[in-house]
Amino acid sequence: MASASSREARGLTSDELLAFPAVIDLDTANRALMIGRSTGYGLAKQGEYPVKVLRLGNAYRVVTADLLKLLGLERRQSGDGKPEARADEHRSHPRNTLGGAPSECLSELLAA
Numbered sequence: 001m002a003s004a005s006s007r008e009a010r011g012l013t014s015d016e017l018l019a020f021p022a023v024i025d026l027d028t029a030n031r032a033l034m035i036g037r038s039t040g041y042g043l044a045k046q047g048e049y050p051v052k053v054l055r056l057g058n059a060y061r062v063v064t065a066d067l068l069k070l071l072g073l074e075r076r077q078s079g080d081g082k083p084e085a086r087a088d089e090h091r092s093h094p095r096n097t098l099g100g101a102p103s104e105c106l107s108e109l110l111a112a
Helices: 004-009 014-018 026-033 037-046 064-070 102-111
Strands: 023-025 053-056 059-063 073-077 083-087
Touching: 014 064, 014 073, 023 026, 023 064, 026 037, 026 059, 026 064, 059 064, 064 073
Parallel strands: none
Antiparallel strands: 023 059, 053 059, 073 083
């Protein structure tokens, strides 16, 4: 069985991302973006996190829909009106609005 640290280091699959609830904690969003905990919390505190962060008391939360959009993933509606989780079929790997892979674009944001 993989240790917790090796699971965190590998990031998350599209299926795992699409299965998230409406709002997730900052640590989970950090894993999805493959950034470290300190970096993620620092960006959130400075208001520079790549997606909107909600501050609820002492906790940071991220809206999953915003994160999925950044990663180039979407939830589609099925014929019965229920959300159907699917990755964007037009892309070979997750992309975001900045045009590069998430880790590349995050590096650009951090360098700015």
